[in-house]
Amino acid sequence: MTLAAFTVIVLLATLALPLAGAASETRSGGSVTIASNEPIAGDLYVTAGSVDLQAPVSRDATIVAGNATIGGAVEGSVNLLAGRARVPGTIGGSLRVAGGSVEISGAIDGDLIVAGGRVTVLGRSSVGGDLIVTGGSVEIVGRIGGDVRGSAVNMSIGGDVRGRVDVETSRFTVTRTARITGAVTYTSAANGSISTAATIGGAVSRASTTPWGGGGWLDQSSGRLLRTLWALIAGVVLVAVAPRVADAIARNGRSVLPALGVELLATIAAPVAAIALAVTQVGLASGVVLIILFLVALYLAQVFAGLAIGRFILPTLWNDGSRGYNLLAMTLGVILIGLTSFIPVPFVGAAIAALVTFWGLGAAAMLLGQLGPRPSRATGA
Structure with a gap:
């Protein structure tokens, strides 16, 4: 499934939709650090060259930065646009992130929607909902509670996926550590490298790429x-x-x-x-x-x-x-x-x-x- 354009639209559009009337706090500057002893009551908006968020946030957070780290606990959702993004903290809602390099090592209760040149979902991370991704190189080693969907040049899955996998990629790899509950469908010009030691609960199928797209209306139109x-x-x-x-x-x-x-x-x-x-x-x-x-x-x-x-x-x-x-x-x-x-x-x-x-x-x-x-x-x- 080709989701690159859709994902980018969702990521950018959500940046402009704060909750009207809600209490909020705005920070800006060359370098912004919010320590763990500075809790944010309400929504948080930050624009800076470098952002280090370690404080708890009671609602949503929207961050635009060159380098950003979210190490605190955000009770709502997070919209993040950064050249380099690291998320070792916890997010009660969904995370929507776009960046050159994106590294997820924390816990996300909702969905993870990500677009990046290099996307890494580390082994100690967890996503409660779906993972929707578009990127150059994508590596998934963590736990995904829902489905994995999207597109990438290189896609590697070695984690625990409780749903199904439906991706479009040039190079597809499922490592021996992978545990996938549902079916695996990948669209690629070449056969993927799927380890026989991996546990896959559903069928594995490959669809060849064509100039006119795949079988679904979204694939055909893109x-x-x-x-x-x-x-x-x-x-x-x-x-x-x-x-x-x-x-x-x-x-x-x-x-x-x-x-x-x-x-x-x-x-x-x-x-x-x-x-x-x-x-x-x-x-x-x-x-x-x-x-x-x-x-x-x-x-x-x-x-x-x-x-x-x-x-x-x-x-x-x-x-x-x-x-x-x-x-x-x-x-x-x-x-x-x-x-x-x-x-x-x-x-x-x-x-x-x-x-x-x-x-x-x-x-x-x-x-x-x-x-x-x-x-x-x-x-x-």
């Missing part, structure tokens, strides 16, 4: 060829409805390094700004709108980058600024981007997809600095 088709449709709508916007984004995209730099800033600023708005009752709606706009731009990033790539390839003399020219450039660029997903080298396709996303979003974000009335041209006497 297959590689159909993702390209949806991008082409979205691009046609963009160029037809907003030709000037499409033309401006394409021009911005030709400045590759500035676009990547602007997107790096936007990726950090957008979630932080959304949380800063959401923690105030007046700005709650604005925070939600900001996240929605960011998600829409994230989906259209392939189109934005495709416009720029097409313009790089097509002869400059063809550029008359018309809808037809931009449609041709967008179609050529999006198809080339789609073809990169078929490169049979681990991580290359994912790396190109990440670069394209940053490039496209940066080109769109540069529009913010170009808003306002155009200077009038001087006319000769």
